[in-house]
Amino acid sequence: MEPFSALAVANSAVQFIDFTCKVLAESYKLRTSTKDQLGEYETVVNVTTQLRDISLDLATHAGNHQGTSNLSQDDKNLQELCQSCHSISVQLLGALDKLKVNCGSSKWDTFRQAFCTVWSREEIEALERKLDKFRQQLVVGILVSLRHMTLDAQTHNEHVRSTTREIQQDNKNLGQLFLKHTSDSKRWQSDLLQAIRASHGQESAYDSVPPFHRLIDSYRSSCAYEFQTILLQRLQYKEIRDRYERIKDAHKSTFEWIFENFKKNDHQWQNFADFLQNDTDLFWITGKAGAGKSTLMKFLSEHPRTRQLLGTTSVPDAKSLELVCAGFYFWNSGTAIQMSKEALLRTLLHETLKSCQPQIPIIFPDLWEAYYLLNTTVPDRWMWSELVSGFHRLVRLPGKKFFFLVDGLDEFSNDASELVYLIDFLKSLAEHDNVKLCVSSRPWPVFEDAFERSPSLKIEDLTFKDIENYVYDHLLEHPGYSDLAIDQPTYTCSLANRITRKSEGVFLWVNLVLKSLLFGITDGDQTADLDARLASLPSDLEELFHKMLNSMNPLHKRQGCQLLVLFRLWKNNGISIRVSNNEDEECRTGQPLGGLPLIQMYLADSNDLYSVINSPLQEYTSEEIASKSERMRRRLNSRCKGLLECRSQDDHEASVYWLHRTVADFIYRHETWSWILKEAGGDTFHPAVNYCASFLHRLKRLPRSPIWSVGNIVTVIVSFSNLSVRTSNGITAHPLVSILEELDKSIRQLIELRPEIWSLSGDKYHSCIDRLVDLDLRGYPASFLNVAVHNSMDWYIQEQMLRKKLTVFQPSATPLLLCASKLCYNDCKRGRIPDVTMVETLLKCGLDPNVSVKGQSLMSMLERRIDSGEGSHDGIWWEAHNLLMQYGGKKKSEAKEEHGAKEISEAKKNRRSKRQTFFGLYQRF
Numbered sequence: 063m064e065p066f067s068a069l070a071v072a073n074s075a076v077q078f079i080d081f082t083c084k085v086l087a088e089s090y091k092l093r094t095s096t097k098d099q100l101g102e103y104e105t106v107v108n109v110t111t112q113l114r115d116i117s118l119d120l121a122t123h124a125g126n127h128q129g130t131s132n133l134s135q136d137d138k139n140l141q142e143l144c145q146s147c148h149s150i151s152v153q154l155l156g157a158l159d160k161l162k163v164n165c166g167s168s169k170w171d172t173f174r175q176a177f178c179t180v181w182s183r184e185e186i187e188a189l190e191r192k193l194d195k196f197r198q199q200l201v202v203g204i205l206v207s208l209r210h211m212t213l214d215a216q217t218h219n220e221h222v223r224s225t226t227r228e229i230q231q232d233n234k235n236l237g238q239l240f241l242k243h244t245s246d247s248k249r250w251q252s253d254l255l256q257a258i259r260a261s262h263g264q265e266s267a268y269d270s271v272p273p274f275h276r277l278i279d280s281y282r283s284s285c286a287y288e289f290q291t292i293l294l295q296r297l298q299y300k301e302i303r304d305r306y307e308r309i310k311d312a313h314k315s316t317f318e319w320i321f322e323n324f325k326k327n328d329h330q331w332q333n334f335a336d337f338l339q340n341d342t343d344l345f346w347i348t349g350k351a352g353a354g355k356s357t358l359m360k361f362l363s364e365h366p367r368t369r370q371l372l373g374t375t376s377v378p379d380a381k382s383l384e385l386v387c388a389g390f391y392f393w394n395s396g397t398a399i400q401m402s403k404e405a406l407l408r409t410l411l412h413e414t415l416k417s418c419q420p421q422i423p424i425i426f427p428d429l430w431e432a433y434y435l436l437n438t439t440v441p442d443r444w445m446w447s448e449l450v451s452g453f454h455r456l457v458r459l460p461g462k463k464f465f466f467l468v469d470g471l472d473e474f475s476n477d478a479s480e481l482v483y484l485i486d487f488l489k490s491l492a493e494h495d496n497v498k499l500c501v502s503s504r505p506w507p508v509f510e511d512a513f514e515r516s517p518s519l520k521i522e523d524l525t526f527k528d529i530e531n532y533v534y535d536h537l538l539e540h541p542g543y544s545d546l547a548i549d550q551p552t553y554t555c556s557l558a559n560r561i562t563r564k565s566e567g568v569f570l571w572v573n574l575v576l577k578s579l580l581f582g583i584t585d586g587d588q589t590a591d592l593d594a595r596l597a598s599l600p601s602d603l604e605e606l607f608h609k610m611l612n613s614m615n616p617l618h619k620r621q622g623c624q625l626l627v628l629f630r631l632w633k634n635n636g637i638s639i640r641v642s643n644n645e646d647e648e649c650r651t652g653q654p655l656g657g658l659p660l661i662q663m664y665l666a667d668s669n670d671l672y673s674v675i676n677s678p679l680q681e682y683t684s685e686e687i688a689s690k691s692e693r694m695r696r697r698l699n700s701r702c703k704g705l706l707e708c709r710s711q712d713d714h715e716a717s718v719y720w721l722h723r724t725v726a727d728f729i730y731r732h733e734t735w736s737w738i739l740k741e742a743g744g745d746t747f748h749p750a751v752n753y754c755a756s757f758l759h760r761l762k763r764l765p766r767s768p769i770w771s772v773g774n775i776v777t778v779i780v781s782f783s784n785l786s787v788r789t790s791n792g793i794t795a796h797p798l799v800s801i802l803e804e805l806d807k808s809i810r811q812l813i814e815l816r817p818e819i820w821s822l823s824g825d826k827y828h829s830c831i832d833r834l835v836d837l838d839l840r841g842y843p844a845s846f847l848n849v850a851v852h853n854s855m856d857w858y859i860q861e862q863m864l865r866k867k868l869t870v871f872q873p874s875a876t877p878l879l880l881c882a883s884k885l886c887y888n889d890c891k892r893g894r895i896p897d898v899t900m901v902e903t904l905l906k907c908g909l910d911p912n913v914s915v916k917g918q919s920l921m922s923m924l925e926r927r928i929d930s931g932e933g934s935h936d937g938i939w940w941e942a943h944n945l946l947m948q949y950g951g952k953k954k955s956e957a958k959e960e961h962g963a964k965e966i967s968e969a970k971k972n973r974r975s976k977r978q979t980f981f982g983l984y985q986r987f
Contacts, residue, residue: 522567
């Protein structure tokens with residue numbers, strides 16, 4: 063059977079399955095409906111006519127090839143399926159004819175009413191199962207036909223070169239053309255996508271589908287480049303190069319020893335150069351925190367000797383293979399994705415596929431085929447299984463060998479079992495003959511057990527000379543040290559040697575100590591002063607951090623501790639912001655906050671709320687932003703003793719981070735954190751309020767950006783406001799209300815002054831609020847109160863009532879109960895549940911529980927939602943329902959109250975648990 067003919071047969075079966083499923087769904091819906099819910103459908107005559115036409119079409123296709131001996135097994139399967147569908151259609155037509163003969167069509171108002179008298183629920187469900195089985199078989203048949211048509215088109219292309227581009231373009235749209243002729247195209251497209259994935263993951267179950275490798279040439283077209291570009295973009299994420307670029311380059315001549323033969327303490331370490339050249343699959347670099355592991359890994363990734371040695375391998379079969387290198391650097395102080403296994407594979411895939419772009423369809427065959435046949439784009443969010451499958455296909459590419467560097471396994475953020483899984487996954491990759499892997503981590507037991515049989519080195523045992531040269535060069539570079547060097551030429555070497563010995567191989571300790579010594583040299587310290595300063599500094603890194611905190615200038619201590627509190631709150635607040643390219647674009651994903659922008663820290667460090675509220679809606683100039691950023695940079699250096707750092711010189715992009723993972727570990731210790739909170743001002747310092755004021759300041763005075771859009775600024779302000787009120791027992795509510803009122807006012811002004819930042823129509827402010835919370839306000843005027851209700855800001859509602867800025871008679875108050883009950887969202891997402899606390903707050907404020915919107919009462923809408931039975935939060939819906947009744951709501955059925963008692967009890971328990979978790983957040987941050 064020709065592929066086009068097979069697809070035509072399949073299309074007839076598709077129409078029958080779609081039509082019959084719709085009929086059955088509607089007929090069963092009738093059996094469970096009350097009389098007043100019956101709507102008009104098609105009469106028996108109309109349904110019979112449509113079904114008879116489809117049945118005749120099925121009969122024609124089923125009989126066209128009867129007795130043909132050259133039918134393939136695929137054709138036979140499709141013909142049998144067509145015959146099965148025809149048999150069911152005859153059965154259905156018989157039932158319909160029986161209705162007409164026995165009862166007469168005039169007796170029945172609708173087909174649904176008639177049909178339910180002759181079909182039981184069990185019969186309907188049995189037929190639905192049979193149709194579902196047909197659907198699954200048919201999907202495979204459609205995929206077979208589409209692939210055969212692609213192969214045929216390729217053969218035709220070879221004979222008709224002049225029309226290749228046109229044929230390829232038509233070929234690319236085959237799947238879309240087929241779906242256009244189906245009534246339920248989304249369902250069939252979803253099924254086809256699943257079949258494509260399954261055919262690439264479980265070939266044995268899809269033996270009839272032409273193998274993908276035969277289709278590669280057929281799929282080559284102008285759209286291949288488009289697909290490769292899109293896939294690389296989807297693999298990329300904002301911070302993909304961030305950690306790598308933040309790692310400092312190695313000092314001159316540092317780490318050069320790694321390419322030579324070396325001994326240490328009479329112990330022969332595995333030579334790294336040998337590892338690069340022989341058939342050993344994995345090398346482990348370990349060492350203390352701050353010893354320079356990440357710097358060494360970056361050094362290896364950039365040094366030409368690495369590639370040179372990999373290219374001069376002693377393994378005969380590997381000499382002719384093309385070398386591909388890539389690296390990933392876990393970072394616990396960065397964003398959530400930077401310490402995830404997803405980022406590991408996305409980064410390695412992105413780096414390798416940039417140099418292997420023609421192989422991308424082979425690496426992700428299901429995504430490529432779906433893009434080619436069905437015109438579906440690559441999804442924004444990756445499944446781990448997709449990345450793993452793609453990576454395994456990557457390392458199996460012929461003619462290539464891979465060298466992967468994976469730094470900071472100890473900075474992977476997950477539980478112990480996930481870490482073990484990650485280690486096992488990496489070790490499984492290294493088992494491929496064409497893969498070499500170099501990993502680094504602290505010497506934790508889990509890594510020692512995993513890599514005990516692999517060659518390794520301990521970095522702090524091998525960097526004595528590197529550290530000594532580093533110290534010596536930095537001392538001599540300081541202009542104030544030249545006089546000391548002239549007077550006592552041997553002192554520099556002596557001091558460098560003593561610093562190196564005391565460092566015990568920890569570069570981070572050396573950097574901090576050098577800063578202290580160079581600060582003393584700037585102040586005119588003599589050699590005796592430098593010796594005393596060095597002697598006073600503990601060799602243990604955490605003890606050194608403790609001494610640095612205690613040595614803060616008394617005038618700066620409070621400010622320094624407040625900056626540390628502000629930064630830790632930023633890193634641990636749990637807020638996610640949405641990322642898009644412009645204010646009008648639908649945001650693709652939520653991302654936790656990363657480093658704290660330097661200019662944002664400047665704004666948060668200001669305590670002058672009055673000036674923020676009264677500042678104009680006018681952007682700072684670039685010079686003003688640069689000036690404020692530089693002042694904040696100096697303030698960080700003088701107040702925080704280097705525990706926080708900002709390396710970027712770009713005032714718009716510069717962000718603040720912990721100096722090192724060890725600093726965060728030290729700050730997070732209970733005793734350290736308690737001391738910092740006390741010195742920062744205790745209960746009198748409210749960092750969340752500072753952030754709210756600072757983001758209001760940003761909205762009014764800083765340029766818009768893809769990340770800091772109006773929507774994201776509102777999200778952050780609202781989140782910090784709720785956190786502050788909950789953790790201060792309401793003490794901060796008064797200043798926060800002033801901030802939120804000014805925020806509302808500023809949004810209104812911004813929309814009028816700069817309408818280009820959003821594409822808004824009609825009532826621009828109303829449209830803005832709709833977009834912030836995605837509400838359908840049913841024609842009522844919008845207000846910031848909708849944002850407050852949407853974000854569970856019951857304290858804000860109460861304050862507005864006390865200030866008499868909200869009354870129950872305002873038109874804008876009408877939809878608030880709808881919003882709190884989660885009954886007025888545009889997207890109707892499942893999982894949204896009523897905010898019972900907010901519902902109660904609004905009812906206490908006097909809002910009418912019997913409010914009607916466009917002829918529908920809130921109570922009736924709520925009861926319909928309960929009747930639908932969707933979701934797993936029925937108890938919370940019942941609790942909201944009974945609250946409305948308690949405040950005078952008129953229910954439809956007395957029987958509903960008792961039914962929901964048990965669910966309400968469970969819902970209250972769960973909500974109390976969530977509140978306790980929320981209140982504990984402040985202590986944890």
